[in-house]
Amino acid sequence: MDIFRAAVIGCGNISSVHFDALKKNNKCVIAAVCDIIKERADKKASEYNAKAFYNIDDMLEWNQFDVLHICTPHYLHFPMAVSAMNKGKHVLCEKPPAIKYHDAVKMSECAAENKVHLGVCFQNxxxxxxxxxxxxxxxxxxxxxxxxxxxxxxxxxxxxxxxxxxxxxxxxxxxxxxxxxxxxxxxxxxxxxxxxxxxxxxxxxxxxxxxxxxxxxxxxxxxxxxxxxxxxxxxxxxxxxxxxxxxxxxxxxxxxxxxxxxxxxxxxxxxxxxxxxxxxxxxxxWGSSHKLLIDDFYGALSEGRKFSIDGSEGSxxxxxxxxxxxxxxxxxxxxxx
Ligand SMILES: NC(=O)c1ccc[n+]([C@@H]2O[C@H](COP(=O)([O-])OP(=O)(O)OC[C@H]3O[C@@H](n4cnc5c(N)ncnc54)[C@H](O)[C@@H]3O)[C@@H](O)[C@H]2O)c1
CATH class of the missing domain: 3.30.360.10 (Dihydrodipicolinate Reductase; domain 2)
Structure with missing residues (x-):
């Protein structure tokens, strides 16, 4: 069975739910964490035995992960998702996928072009x-x-x-x-x-x-x-x-x-x-279904099936x-x- 290496960007409120679900999922390991606030990244890195980054470019250059969880403020979802997908990473993005619908559509197109999965956290x-x-x-x-x-x-x-x-x-x-x-x-x-x-x-x-x-x-x-x-x-x-x-x-x-x-x-x-x-x-x-959604996302990755709340559905x-x-x-x- 494939084990996916996950990275989480944005170590604020909602990231805890992602970390918790990732920790309990046997299809993945937490490889890297990133936050512009150094203490937040360092804390999560030490908690999950992962590598800490303080900007996305360094993490993308390091490149040793398969899936990016985007838990940053809304305006960063689109550029971060596109940068990661263009590097061949699967992306699970917190809602909304983008502030503008036309950007959300571009995200879907970017996922298709790069043959990667894009999922959106509509866990409810x-x-x-x-x-x-x-x-x-x-x-x-x-x-x-x-x-x-x-x-x-x-x-x-x-x-x-x-x-x-x-x-x-x-x-x-x-x-x-x-x-x-x-x-x-x-x-x-x-x-x-x-x-x-x-x-x-x-x-x-x-x-x-x-x-x-x-x-x-x-x-x-x-x-x-x-x-x-x-x-x-x-x-x-x-x-x-x-x-x-x-x-x-x-x-x-x-x-x-x-x-x-x-x-x-x-x-x-x-x-x-x-x-x-x-x-x-x-x-x-908020509902308590993040874990169900994240497990389903990794199930889709490992089985090669479509994830139901993909870029198009999430937009x-x-x-x-x-x-x-x-x-x-x-x-x-x-x-x-
Ligand atoms: N699905 C849900 O039910 C649910 C619930 C709460 C929040 N959210 C979503 O999660 C996202 C984050 O919300 P939050 O409440 O965790 O916000 P937050 O402010 O608590 O956390 C955001 C984190 O991103 C970091 N960050 C900001 N710019 C960055 C950058 N350039 N690079 C790396 N890290 C950066 C911040 O330092 C902060 O730690 C939002 O999209 C929000 O809508 C979803």
Missing amino acids: RYNAQSVYIKSIIDSWELGDVKAVKGIVTWDRRDNYFNSDDWHGTLDKEGGGVAINQALHTIDLMQWFAGSDIESVKATISRKRFRGKIETEDTADAVFEFKNGVTAMFFGSLCFAENSPVFLEIICEKGKIVMYDELNIYRNGKEKETVTFKKASGEKSY KAVKIVNAIYDDAENNNVINGG
């Missing part, structure tokens, strides 16, 4: 609830999907935006709640709708962080997909806690409602309530978010200073 597709919902939709037992609603209301405070140089900035984060915290929900909405986006009408605004950040803390949108499914989305960082994501899927013969539990309403029948084991840990509202939510920002900007609906 692996949550038991998501898998169950998708299986009901695909089985057609509720008929066609007609409409989808997604609501994300989380709690972010000043310290979140003051703790680094990229959150809340347009050039580095590329947007706020829509491209960052709620992107998983937008991805699930389009996955369940099962079609490419046709049109988006949206509003973005700053409320709690008016005058403090450049990006939006609140966004709402109405989507239409090419297959006729309509959708409503609301996301905000101005609530008092990180509530569970609310998803509602209206179908021809019933509906599916996910909040704390999952309820399936089949016309004329009693509702089915499914409860799933809660994700453990402080950040349980669909970015296309919607770009349309949200375009519509909000073109209609001059952003408000707040």
